[in-house]
Amino acid sequence: MSELLEIAERIIGWADSGEQVEAVVVHERETEVRAYEGEVESLTVAESSGVGIRVIRDGRQGFAYAGTLDPDALAEVMREARDNLTFATPDEHCSLAMPDGVAPVGMDLYREALLDLSIDAKVQMALDLERLTLAGDSRISGVESAEYSDSVSSSAVATTTGIRSISRETGCFLSAYALAEQDGETQTGFGFSLGRQPDDLDLEAAAAEAAERSTRMLGAVKPPSGRMTVVFDPWVSAQFLGIVGGTLSGEAVQKGRSLFADRLGEEVASPILTLIDDPTDPAAYTATETDGEGLATRRNVLLADGRLERFVHNSETARRAGTVSTGSAVRGYSSTPGVGVRAVAVVPGQRSPADLISGISDGLLIQGVSGLHSGVNAVSGHFSTGAEGLRIRDGELAEPVREFTIASTIQKMLNDVTAIGDDLQWLPMRAAGVTLVIGELTVSGV
């Protein structure tokens, strides 16, 4: 890890006077095992590195990257970044981040236990996952993929403005995608488990979830069209909350692409909704101590009791807005820092999902959505996505439903949140999930 910082420091040492230079250096080791029909279908072992260099002079920024740490390549990347800046439009706010005195919250995100895990043990987990998923229900006809994957990643950021940051994280992930069959009809469902070290993984739970989600969809019909009360399960709510978080980026606001641009301090959501972006919560799979510019990440309250509290910023959008960075620069080595949320979560409620459902006489529980990339316009707020789930009748889960869409606007949906479950769950995405009851969405089916 210190070698990465040494490389980054060597690069910024090449700065000429009048230049600001930032180097981001990353290294990652990955393993991926896929099991299929009792055999290892594929086993990938990989090690990769990359470097991204930003050079700023006279308010112009240039950037270049390479997927290697080869010394010759580093020099070429530096030359390219320096050349590229000459084409940028000068901008008074263009500058690298400055140290802001905020200390990173120490989190235990790097676990030696994962490094010690043998390949054989990883292979066994993938094989066991497939076997357990198949055994979960007699109607499971196959497991399209049963996978174990892990990564050990390290990164360093150094700048001529005095930033020095290093971070390292481990993560491991199990996922099963089950096929259930009955009377010539096939349905699918996935299950997963994630953590930072092998002990965190729960094979049985992942297998059982895949089996349950696929088999309960057997016999699904198309629901009628109409306005209906809809319950999002955690997997679905997390995807929507991630999108909501995206609309609160300072960059989107400044560039006239946020539907909440003029609404700071206003009531924009149901008063029961408090939304927090907290990458310093070690429970978040996406937790990290430092952001893409090397500043400490921090806890940012976005919505408090339905009121819009703040937008998130990197150092450039913060300067433009006359405020300070919220530690929300997001990037890989191959891109310049953008702005975004990392670990968004709703403050959970007191009631269990079953309790919430028991109060709904007619509605839908949504367990999966599709086409979020094509059906959500995060600028206008209109959304319409494919969905599948279960009908709710008289407070009980009833028949499965599929091949329909749910639609509304982000603005209206946030105001229509009528209840929040107690089942907060961190997922492999930039948001945590929790059961959410939406008073009214348009369902398009038959």
Place this chain on the structure above:
Amino acid sequence: MNRAEMTYAVLETMMVQVTDMTGGDGVMLDPQVLLDTLGVAMATGGEFAEVFVEDRRSISALLDDSRIEELTSGRDRGAGIRVVVGETTGFAHTADLSPAGLRAAATAASAAARSGGSGVRVVALDAVSGPASALVEILPSDVSKARKVALLERADDAARSRDGAITQVTVRYADSQRRIQIANSDGLLTGDRQIRTLFSVSCVASGDSGLQTGRESVGHTIGFELFDRVDVEELAGRAAGRALTKLNAVPAPSGEMAVVVGPGGGGVLFHEACGHGLEADLIAKAASVFAGRRGEVVAAPMVSLVDDGTMVGEWGRYAIDDEGQPAQHNVLIRDGVLTDYMWDRLRARKEGRESSGNGRRQSYRHLPMVRMTNTYLEAGDDDPAEILAGTKSGVYVAQLGGGQVNTATGDFVFGMTEAYLIEDGRLTSPIRDGNLIGNGPAALLDIDAIAGDFAMGSPGTCGKDGQGVPVGDGTPTLRVARLTVGGTAA
């Protein structure tokens, strides 16, 4: 042969072969080094080994908020090595292309395949003179960065001058040169050079109804001569026009109705409704509703669907796939009957047949799998105006966004980013963005009109298992008698 293909074929005869000073289509690594690497990969046994070498250089320029925000240069170079033993594929990749680096990756891939038993030796590598790499007139690397950046400003000006309601414009230019080299234990040694040039404009319009967006993009497997054919001002004007039109959009209807898709717009529908479901890897796992249905009627009789990696200039074109197999013109559905699936080497090998040239990977860091190239619906006999006039009510989709499919159930969605109501056979109000949902096998049978006005659509990136690859698509105007439109109107 369709219209788009003809246009490019004519242009190609006027081109001259460009000599690439850095090695062109030829060999990037010494054949002896590749042979030694394959030897290490197969040292402890196995049925198949392959070295895939890639060197990709890219430039992208971004204009946003009327500023040239950045120009980015990227370089990715490395090798992916796979070894197949029985049912198991071992894979390792490295950015270190030295003999030692390759040997280490080959050893790792071999160990990953947990090989045993008797090994198959690689006898010799036979350099095949496969199809020539695409001809380009102007290599993007020969064009100054200043000329590329100038395009952005022209487009920004054009979009903003269209109307004062255009409040934000994002313009992106990108080009890439990807050189690949493939050697395998069957003795194959081949390579390709793939050039891509892309230009896109996204606009935001502001009005009483809030914010609306419009987008246009153009991308081809050609060089900077793209801009001799494409007027960036006109492209920007179209993107702005889309956003402006939607300021007056009414909520999309909700429920099942007839859907007419305009020329060039409908490729995503086929990509999702059946394209993915015809990929042999999903077929082999019975994870597709089209498994076991070769020779059966799966679509309306006028439907003929093709996947063609040879379409000159198109976004999904290449000379050879990422396993070294030449691209082909593959008929998937002929007159409504399912004729064949798409194949990569691994799946074809198990079936004792040839790959169809559909083995692709995002980069040397990924394993290849079955992917589409340019997927298109052949032109039909209907008149587009009559199709519209004969539609009592429904929606007309002029531009589609992305889509998604569950191949096991066949349920698919696709987005509409420019669409209108059809009332009494005429286009009326523009409608807001949203998704449509249908079931692949049902939708293919519900197609009841196909016009002769074929056009290719916008360049796309297809995602599967976390890997993105460039794909093209095309359709004439067509009608699906019944799809579910996912709007909010009562």
